[in-house]
Amino acid sequence: MPSRNGTPKACVIGFPVRHSRSPLIHKFWLDHYGIRGSYERAEIPPDDFPRFIDCFTALGYVGANVTLPHKQAAFERCARRTATAARLKAVNTLWFESAGLCGDNTDAAGFLAALDQDAPGWDAFPAHAVVLGAGGAARAIAYALQLRCAARITLINRTQARAEVIAADLGSPVEAAGISALPRLLSEASLLVNTTSLGMLGQPPLLLDLSPLPEESAICDIVYIPLETGLVKSAKARGLKAVTGISMLLHQAVPGFERWFGVRPSVTKELRRIIEADIPAAV
Numbered sequence: 001m002p003s004r005n006g007t008p009k010a011c012v013i014g015f016p017v018r019h020s021r022s023p024l025i026h027k028f029w030l031d032h033y034g035i036r037g038s039y040e041r042a043e044i045p046p047d048d049f050p051r052f053i054d055c056f057t058a059l060g061y062v063g064a065n066v067t068l069p070h071k072q073a074a075f076e077r078c079a080r081r082t083a084t085a086a087r088l089k090a091v092n093t094l095w096f097e098s099a100g101l102c103g104d105n106t107d108a109a110g111f112l113a114a115l116d117q118d119a120p121g122w123d124a125f126p127a128h129a130v131v132l133g134a135g136g137a138a139r140a141i142a143y144a145l146q147l148r149c150a151a152r153i154t155l156i157n158r159t160q161a162r163a164e165v166i167a168a169d170l171g172s173p174v175e176a177a178g179i180s181a182l183p184r185l186l187s188e189a190s191l192l193v194n195t196t197s198l199g200m201l202g203q204p205p206l207l208l209d210l211s212p213l214p215e216e217s218a219i220c221d222i223v224y225i226p227l228e229t230g231l232v233k234s235a236k237a238r239g240l241k242a243v244t245g246i247s248m249l250l251h252q253a254v255p256g257f258e259r260w261f262g263v264r265p266s267v268t269k270e271l272r273r274i275i276e277a278d279i280p281a282a283v
């Protein structure tokens with residue numbers, strides 16, 4: 001949908017937002033598909049978010065990605081939400097329709113697309129998934145696995161009560177367990193996902209013994225700075241399929257670009273190379 005001057009303009013709204021790689025991703029696609037459009041960063045403090053959204057179309061924007069700390073505020077301001085956004089109570093992609101502001105949460109679809117591309121066959125059998133963490137990303141990923149008919153989805157978090165809230169909200173087969181159950185759960189798992197900040201640049205490492213994981217299992221770490229986390233390196237050393245956080249970052253961007261600019265973009269090796277070149281390889 002073109003903006004008033006005929007050139008669609010989108011942005012990523014966050015606070016802070018300097019670190020966001022979204023402009024690099026969307027600019028690559030705009031160039032690649034020869035689309036006249038633009039994608040900017042909008043650093044908006046929480047108090048200014050409602051006013052910014054009210055002026056959104058007047059500023060010439062056709063849509064936006066939303067990142068921390070605005071995902072819940074964006075959800076609340078939408079007139080229409082996709083079923084996924086309604087389930088997750090958080091929005092990371094905005095656009096306008098005649099009904100007004102619309103919102104989607106593309107983290108769940110981005111996670112599944114990343115696994116499908118980088119670990120094909122991961123869901124050949126009903127998955128037994130162990131998800132570390134209980135923030136917004138863990139909720140989106142548990143929901144995605146539920147959609148893909150995983151047989152069992154166990155959330156393990158430092159603060160177990162947060163995992164229990166998500167399990168109660170999403171329902172079966174999502175469950176919460178204590179950290180002491182981890183070795184047994186890993187020995188039965190086909191998929192391990194890290195959604196905590198452990199292993200990220202500047203954070204403590206994720207210290208985990210992967211030896212109980214079955215040989216045919218896969219891992220996914222949504223941390224993408226550094227490119228290869230300790231978890232990814234250990235999994236590869238064991239010969240397991242490993243999906244990096246960059247993959248989910250790239251795939252979650254696809255639906256927004258399609259809505260704003262009218263072309264469904266591909267996550268290609270060239271795009272991946274460009275984004276990876278912008279990220280520290282090691283901590």
Ligand code: ATR
Nearest residue numbers: 133134135136137138157158159162195196197204
């Ligand atoms: P998001 O919404 O981005 O997914 P979040 O809500 O900030 O993230 O959650 C971060 C996750 O990392 C949480 O599960 C957090 O555990 P708590 O719920 O107990 O806070 C987890 N996490 C962060 N630092 C951690 C640490 N040092 N040890 C264990 N878990 C940690």
